Amino acid sequence: MMEPMRLLDISYSDPAMNLALDEVMLDSVEQGRSPDTLRLWESATPFVVIGSGQRYKEVVHYFNCLRDKVPVMRRCSAGGAVLQGPGCLNFALAVTYATFPEVADLHASYRYILGQLIKAFKKAGIETEQAGVSDLVMVNRKFSGNAQRRKRNACLHHGSLVYHLDAAAMQRYLPEPKERPTYRGQRTHESFMRPLPLSCEELRRLVLDTFAPEGVATPPLPEETEEATALAQTKYSQNDWTLRR
Numbered sequence: 705m706m707e708p709m710r711l712l713d714i715s716y717s718d719p720a721m722n723l724a725l726d727e728v729m730l731d732s733v734e735q736g737r738s739p740d741t742l743r744l745w746e747s748a749t750p751f752v753v754i755g756s757g758q759r760y761k762e763v764v765h766y767f768n769c770l771r772d773k774v775p776v777m778r779r780c781s782a783g784g785a786v787l788q789g790p791g792c793l794n795f796a797l798a799v800t801y802a803t804f805p806e807v808a809d810l811h812a813s814y815r816y817i818l819g820q821l822i823k824a825f826k827k828a829g830i831e832t833e834q835a836g837v838s839d840l841v842m843v844n845r846k847f848s849g850n851a852q853r854r855k856r857n858a859c860l861h862h863g864s865l866v867y868h869l870d871a872a873a874m875q876r877y878l879p880e881p882k883e884r885p886t887y888r889g890q891r892t893h894e895s896f897m898r899p900l901p902l903s904c905e906e907l908r909r910l911v912l913d914t915f916a917p918e919g920v921a922t923p924p925l926p927e928e929t930e931e932a933t934a935l936a937q938t939k940y941s942q943n944d945w946t947l948r949r
Contacts, residue, residue, distance in 0.1 A: 710739045710741040710919070711742050711921045712743040712922070716745075718936060720937075720940035722745055723753065723780070723936075724931075724936040727860070728924075729743060729798045730853060732798070733858045734800075737925065737927075737928075740798065740799040741798045742911075742916045743798075746792065747788045747789050751787075752776045752788070753777045753788055754776070756779060757782055759949045762882065763784065764785060764879070778948070780853050785878055787877055788864070791899070792868075793907050795865065796862035797817065798858060810852070811837065813859065814837055814861075817861050818834045818838075819834070820914050820915070821848075823914075824913065824914040828902070832847075840863075842900070847899060849864055850862070865911070867900045867904060869897055869898070869899040
């Protein structure tokens, strides 16, 4: 019998700690210290997070962030720049290929995970679809971006689900991207993005029912918290990592 999905329902005030725990969670599942895990989190304050391979000067209005004291962070996975903060619920799945063979292939894993969410939204009366490799859209407007980090035995899939859109903040902190999926065309952030017509609690329930219907929230292992704290201090809060490209 498959072991129930572990549920971590924990958000930190420190943006670096939020990113660090996702990475530690993947390592913990990969090493067999923890079962397959779903995490939910939402930042109480705005910050910008960029993909592991992005050049920050190209994807962030960096000086606007400095002026407004909005942190800029680099995550461990690929993908594009995202404005985090209230109104953006994040989910992260760390799962092994042995338990979920559907995610052993990169593109198949996006189809499987996003497909599960699409079915859940349909049950809630909301028609959505996958667009590009890793986006979810509603009437061809994006409400979710997703990214992955993959290891030998497990992968981390994390995604943002926007239920309240601060278009002015997006314009201030994120330039219009030079590299964009074909379906976006030349649309601006405001005309391209669309928030979900769900409350935060409704959205949380939908994600839980999709991936961890029997999940009871537990705290991270003490060693996971210790490792995440160290990683937040030595990696995610350091310019050597954030501004490396």
